[in-house]
Amino acid sequence: MINLSIPIIGTPEIKSVVSVLRSGYIVQGSKTKELEERFAAFCETKYAVAVSNGTAALHTALLAAGIGFGDEVITTPFTFIATVNAILMVGARPVFVDIDEYTFNIDPEEIAKKINRKTKAIIAVDLYGQPADFYAINRIAEKFGLRVIEDAAQAVNATYLTKKTGNLGDIGCFSFYATKNLMSGEGGMITTNDKKIYEQAKLLRHHGQSEKVRYQYNCLGFNYRMTDIQSALALSQLDRIDELTLKRQKIAGIYNEAFGKIPGLIIPMVAKEATHVYHQYTLRVTKDFRMSRDELKEYLQRNGIQSGIYYPLPLYTFSHIRKSLENNKNIFPKTKLATTEVLSIPVHPLLTKKDIIYICAKIKYAKK
Numbered sequence: 183m184i185n186l187s188i189p190i191i192g193t194p195e196i197k198s199v200v201s202v203l204r205s206g207y208i209v210q211g212s213k214t215k216e217l218e219e220r221f222a223a224f225c226e227t228k229y230a231v232a233v234s235n236g237t238a239a240l241h242t243a244l245l246a247a248g249i250g251f252g253d254e255v256i257t258t259p260f261t262f263i264a265t266v267n268a269i270l271m272v273g274a275r276p277v278f279v280d281i282d283e284y285t286f287n288i289d290p291e292e293i294a295k296k297i298n299r300k301t302k303a304i305i306a307v308d309l310y311g312q313p314a315d316f317y318a319i320n321r322i323a324e325k326f327g328l329r330v331i332e333d334a335a336q337a338v339n340a341t342y343l344t345k346k347t348g349n350l351g352d353i354g355c356f357s358f359y360a361t362k363n364l365m366s367g368e369g370g371m372i373t374t375n376d377k378k379i380y381e382q383a384k385l386l387r388h389h390g391q392s393e394k395v396r397y398q399y400n401c402l403g404f405n406y407r408m409t410d411i412q413s414a415l416a417l418s419q420l421d422r423i424d425e426l427t428l429k430r431q432k433i434a435g436i437y438n439e440a441f442g443k444i445p446g447l448i449i450p451m452v453a454k455e456a457t458h459v460y461h462q463y464t465l466r467v468t469k470d471f472r473m474s475r476d477e478l479k480e481y482l483q484r485n486g487i488q489s490g491i492y493y494p495l496p497l498y499t500f501s502h503i504r505k506s507l508e509n510n511k512n513i514f515p516k517t518k519l520a521t522t523e524v525l526s527i528p529v530h531p532l533l534t535k536k537d538i539i540y541i542c543a544k545i546k547y548a549k550k
């Protein structure tokens with residue numbers, strides 16, 4: 183079976199984790215500090231705060247930005263559930279806007295229509311590894327005085343105009359979950375250029391405890407710390423992230439060639455301002471294709487190729503989210519269509535040449 187994703191655990195990862203285990207200091211310490219410094223430099227932000235996972239990063243980011251009960255946060259219904267759960271976790275209300283049909287990211291043109299007195303922030307997601315349209319998003323945010331949070335969980339090392347992901351809004355949030363492009367099993371990171379956000383995020387991560395005075399609690403906080411074991415793993419991934427990213431982009435290039443002219447298949451579109459890091463390589467399987475999206479998925483499975491549907495349902499489908507919305511009239515045709523057409527195929531750096539040729543051929547000559 184060709185898996186949709188495989189965590190990259192080579193000699194460097196093993197050596198670096200073993201050295202932390204041997205050191206006897208395994209919780210948040212010098213390795214995590216080193217990761218934060220190197221990650222901030224990598225994203226070209228002033229600060230970075232490591233946390234236990236991407237959901238914790240989003241939760242902490244919203245709290246650090248002062249978002250809470252009664253506030254509204256604009257976001258996309260076509261994302262992983264954690265993006266929206268984090269909004270609910272701080273007591274705020276998610277307000278959805280539809281996606282752009284070409285990039286699958288939030289459509290900036292739809293955002294302004296949903297802004298009112300209660301609107302405090304926008305969470306834009308860099309879906310599949312392509313940055314959202316942050317030029318337009320930041321312009322709207324500036325006009326209305328909103329905070330911009332970038333959910334970059336899928337887009338480490340992507341760029342938009344002259345900037346890296348994590349540096350496109352006020353706060354960037356990353357996940358280092360095992361399937362992500364840079365992984366540490368579980369793990370996460372917040373990036374920002376705002377010193378107040380940075381200080382607040384550090385407090386929230388560690389029970390609200392002051393870094394200077396132990397057992398002095400400045401606010402309600404959490405245990406969202408990342409361990410040095412995970413940070414060591416993430417550091418060895420960071421060492422080779424450019425090489426790993428390039429491999430994904432090369433494979434995507436081969437797929438684009440192979441599938442670009444097949445009737446009924448639409449290859450991923452990359453906006454001219456952006457680079458795509460292909461956390462997922464996602465095809466649209468339209469009604470003009472020889473078989474339905476679900477049939478193609480089954481056919482690939484029968485032929486030993488895993489594929490994934492990200493995401494099969496718009497998030498307003500789920501009752502705990504639906505009941506938080508102001509009204510149930512959620513008409514998002516582009517999101518709805520995307521949920522029925524998207525199919526992500528393996529694009530991870532451990533695919534062999536043979537795997538790639540095999541996948542191309544199987545899709546090219548797919549028959550019912």
Ligand SMILES: *Cc1c(COP(=O)(O)O)cnc(C)c1O
Pocket residue numbers: 235236237238261262264265307333335336356357358359368369370
């Ligand atoms: C993975 C992911 C998250 C959550 O990260 P965890 O580390 O699993 O908590 C949030 N948003 C998006 C878009 C993701 O892909």
